Amino acid sequence: MSDMSKSNSNSNSGEKYDLNISFFLFLLAFLVIISASLIYSGVTYLQDASSTTTGMISIGLGILGLALAGYNLFRLQGRLSAIGHPPVGPQVLTKEKCKSCDFEITRPFKEGDYVYGNGDPCTKCGKNEPMLISAIFLKKPPKKQGS
Amino acid sequence: MLPSMLLAILDQIALQVDIPTLLNILFMMVFLLVIVFQQRIQIYLMLREIELALRRIDLMKDEGRRVSLEKLKKSSATPDPSAFLDRVMDYVLLEPVSLDPAGIIPKLDYILKTGDDRLKEEIKQVATKASEVERDGIANVVEIAATLSLLYKTVRHYYIMGKKTGSQLIIMQLQMVLPEWMIEAEALMGGLYAYDYGHPIGDGGGAQVAASLAYPNEFKGTGREMEVCETEFEGRKMTLLKSKGPGATVGYPGDSVEELIRKKKYDLVVMIDAMMKLEGEKSGTVLEGIGAAIGGPGTERYKIEEVVAKKKIPVYAMLIRMSYKEVITPITEDILKGVETTAARVKDVVREKVPKGGRVLVVGVGNTIGVK
Numbered sequence: 045m046s047d048m049s050k051s052n053s054n055s056n057s058g059e060k061y062d063l064n065i066s067f068f069l070f071l072l073a074f075l076v077i078i079s080a081s082l083i084y085s086g087v088t089y090l091q092d093a094s095s096t097t098t099g100m101i102s103i104g105l106g107i108l109g110l111a112l113a114g115y116n117l118f119r120l121q122g123r124l125s126a127i128g129h130p131p132v133g134p135q136v137l138t139k140e141k142c143k144s145c146d147f148e149i150t151r152p153f154k155e156g157d158y159v160y161g162n163g164d165p166c167t168k169c170g171k172n173e174p175m176l177i178s179a180i181f182l183k184k185p186p187k188k189q190g191s
Numbered sequence: 192m193l194p195s196m197l198l199a200i201l202d203q204i205a206l207q208v209d210i211p212t213l214l215n216i217l218f219m220m221v222f223l224l225v226i227v228f229q230q231r232i233q234i235y236l237m238l239r240e241i242e243l244a245l246r247r248i249d250l251m252k253d254e255g256r257r258v259s260l261e262k263l264k265k266s267s268a269t270p271d272p273s274a275f276l277d278r279v280m281d282y283v284l285l286e287p288v289s290l291d292p293a294g295i296i297p298k299l300d301y302i303l304k305t306g307d308d309r310l311k312e313e314i315k316q317v318a319t320k321a322s323e324v325e326r327d328g329i330a331n332v333v334e335i336a337a338t339l340s341l342l343y344k345t346v347r348h349y350y351i352m353g354k355k356t357g358s359q360l361i362i363m364q365l366q367m368v369l370p371e372w373m374i375e376a377e378a379l380m381g382g383l384y385a386y387d388y389g390h391p392i393g394d395g396g397g398a399q400v401a402a403s404l405a406y407p408n409e410f411k412g413t414g415r416e417m418e419v420c421e422t423e424f425e426g427r428k429m430t431l432l433k434s435k436g437p438g439a440t441v442g443y444p445g446d447s448v449e450e451l452i453r454k455k456k457y458d459l460v461v462m463i464d465a466m467m468k469l470e471g472e473k474s475g476t477v478l479e480g481i482g483a484a485i486g487g488p489g490t491e492r493y494k495i496e497e498v499v500a501k502k503k504i505p506v507y508a509m510l511i512r513m514s515y516k517e518v519i520t521p522i523t524e525d526i527l528k529g530v531e532t533t534a535a536r537v538k539d540v541v542r543e544k545v546p547k548g549g550r551v552l553v554v555g556v557g558n559t560i561g562v563k
Contacts, residue, residue, distance in 0.1 A: 084202070098211055105214070123243055136390050136521045155388055158437035160402055160563040180391050180561055182521040 068120065072113045079109030137183050140175040142166035153180060234359055237366045241350050244369050245343070251380050252343040255336030256280070258387050262329050263314075266321035275317050279310065280337040300490040304415075304443075310334075324389075327438030328560070331386040335379050342376055375515065382519030386439055390521035391561030394441075396511040397463035397484075398562050399522070399530045401433040401555025404537065410435075410563075414450060416442035424538065426547040430455075436559035444485060444554055445494030451552060452498050458549040459505055461537055462495075464556040465518055466510035475529030476512050477536060484508035485556045507540060509533050 083106030089099030136153040140163035147168040157163070162174035225232070256276065263272045284306050287298040314321075314329050321329060346365065353362035385392050391399065401420075402410075410418035412435060420431040430451060434442030448460070462484040468474060483495040483506055499506050511529040522530075537553060545551045 080197075084198070101214070136388070153388065153390065158389065158561045158563050159391055159399060160406055161437065179527055180522070181527050182390075182523045184524060 065120070065124075068116075072116055075109050075113045079106045079113065082106035082109065135183055137181060138163065138177055139179040139181070140164065141178045142169060142175045143173060144171055145169040147175075148178075149175075230359060234357070234362055237362050238350070238354065241346070241353075241362070241365055241369065244373055245346050245350055247373070248339070248343045248346055248376050251376050252336070252339040254380065255332075255339040255383055258383055259329070259333045259336040262332055262387060263318060266318040266325060266329070268319050269317065272317050275313070276333065276336075279313060279333055280340050282306070282310070282337070296490055296493045299488060300494075303488060303490060324438040327440050328386055328389060331439040331558075331560070332383060335383045335386065339376060339379055339383075342372060342379075346372065378516035378519055381516060381521075385519065385521050386560065389437070389439075389561050392519055392558055393511075393513045393517040393522050393526050394465045394519060394557040395522065395559050395562050396465050396513070396526055396530050396533070397555040397557040398433040398436065398559035399527075399555070400463045400509075400533045400537065401431045401553055402436070402559075402562050403530065403534050404429070404553060405431045414443060414447040416440045417444060417447040419447065419451070424541060424551075427541055427545045428548075428550040429541065430457075430550065430552045431555070432552065433555040433562075434557070434559040436562045439558055439560035441487070441556075441558050443491060444556055445491030448495045448552070448554060449498045452502055452504065455550060457502075457504050457552045458545045459507065459541070460495075460499055460552045460554065461507045461509065461540060462554045462556060463509045463511070463533055463537070466512050467518070468512035468514055472512050473525070474513050474517055474523065475525035475527075475532075477529055477532050478510040478512060479536070480508045480510065482506055482508050484510055485554075505544070507544075509536060 082102045086099045086102030086104075086106060089095040089102060092099075137150050138153045138157045139148065139150045141148050145166065145168055147166055149167075151164075157177055157180060159177055159180055161177045163177045164175060165172050166175050259280075260273055260276055263276060264270075269275075284302065287295055287302060289295055310330055310333070311326065314326050314333070318326055318329055346369070349361055349365040352358075353365060382392065384390075404424075405420040405422060408420050408422045410420045410431070410433070413419040413432075416435045418433060418435045422429050422431065432444065432447055432451065434440050434444070451457075452460075464484040464486065466478060466484075468476075483492045483499070485492045485495065495506070511526060511533060513526055513529075517523060517526060541551050541553075
């Protein structure tokens with residue numbers, strides 16, 4: 045019973061979010077139409093030498109409206125993509141050191157690795173001894189250019 | 192075709208509407224709307240922001256439950272342990288009455304241990320195929336899922352209450368506190384995957400320092416979920432204490448420190464732990480001080496403070512700075528450097544403060560997941 049009511053409330057909330065987004069998009073569409081008509085009228089007014097100021101104001105307001113609509117669409121897209129993609133698992137590396145020849149390698153983390161535990165056999169010195177896991181760490185992602 | 196049609200429609204609108212009049216009406220309408228509905232518009236915008244955050248926490252909560260269930264299914268004999276998981280995720284811990292605070296610490300300690308025992312015992316009964324290390328991992332993943340669930344329920348409660356009552360105060364408070372809660376939720380998500388895979392986490396910095404000082408000597412189990420290593424350092428006897436790895440546990444360092452200090456005479460106690468950094472501070476930098484460096488509800492700290500004060504043993508603290516997210520997510524390179532710096536500083540302090548032939552107790556505090 046409780047599971048049922050839970051799933052019902054979840055589906056209802058999902059519909060509500062969809063409705064809100066649809067209403068928001070409808071408002072944006074309305075804003076775009078008004079802005080486009082303002083720009084068009086502004087251009088028409090500019091052709092008439094006596095109504096230059098009105099024409100300029102109309103075009104200005106039209107551009108402002110379009111910019112506002114574009115900005116809100118951009119923000120909405122960002123938020124929706126943030127909702128759709130929960131954070132993914134981080135990239136973690138394991139550092140191994142050979143106890144005999146001090147050879148070090150860094151490889152992606154495998155489940156079961158732990159610091160001061162045994163790693164893979166050393167590929168350099170040929171001894172079949174497992175290397176020592178000296179560190180496990182999160183590698184910083186490379187910085188984006190220009191940021 | 193389409194542009195010409197669009198132009199024709201726009202032409203029709205423009206011909207029928209006098210632009211200055213339209214602008215005047217629009218301005219008047221906006222002005223009146225803002226005056227009359229200013230508060231409602233503000234509430235609407237805030238509610239929209241909260242709804243998006245709620246939706247995001249909802250997804251995180253579901254992911255937490257999914258990961259916990261997957262982990263339980265892998266090691267459970269029962270095909271569907273979801274009913275068990277839902278029950279465990281809703282467990283509450285009722286703190287002792289604090290109207291008369293005298294003697295509250297042993298009561299709180301008892302309740303915390305009972306809660307811990309109950310969760311671990313029940314997981315043991317369901318996850319029959321899991322090893323002790325795996326069971327610790329399951330317990331931590333379930334705890335994170337339960338925290339995310341609680342966060343979701345709290346936000347939803349205030350959201351619905353704000354909507355029902357129309358109270359700007361409730362909605363504003365929720366909207367103001369949400370950025371901090373979202374950071375916490377995202378950190379918990381990182382922690383969820385770390386516990387799932389068995390990555391060492393930032394909180395384990397202290398345990399890593401103790402492990403690095405002990406290597407190549409082995410730790411032996413002591414007390415409750417703790418392990419100890421007796422070693423020598425430049426003519427001084429060094430006892431290293433940390434929680435039992437590589438499973439995900441913080442153990443009970445207070446009990447073990449009490450026990451060790453009662454058995455042997457120590458000249459110095461050094462405690463290493465993670466510390467929540469302030470914004471603008473660099474992660475992995477080390478802060479030194481005096482006192483018992485241990486977080487949590489305060490019961491373990493109380494026990495350590497009691498025993499060192501009674502025996503008059505100086506307690507030095509070494510704290511590795513990190514953000515809340517770094518505390519529960521896989522250890523970063525910066526924090527690893529901090530671990531190395533701290534280990535070197537512990538050696539310096541022991542050389543300076545402990546005479547040759549003396550004895551020092553080094554306690555690496557924190558969750559020792561992924562560290563042996």
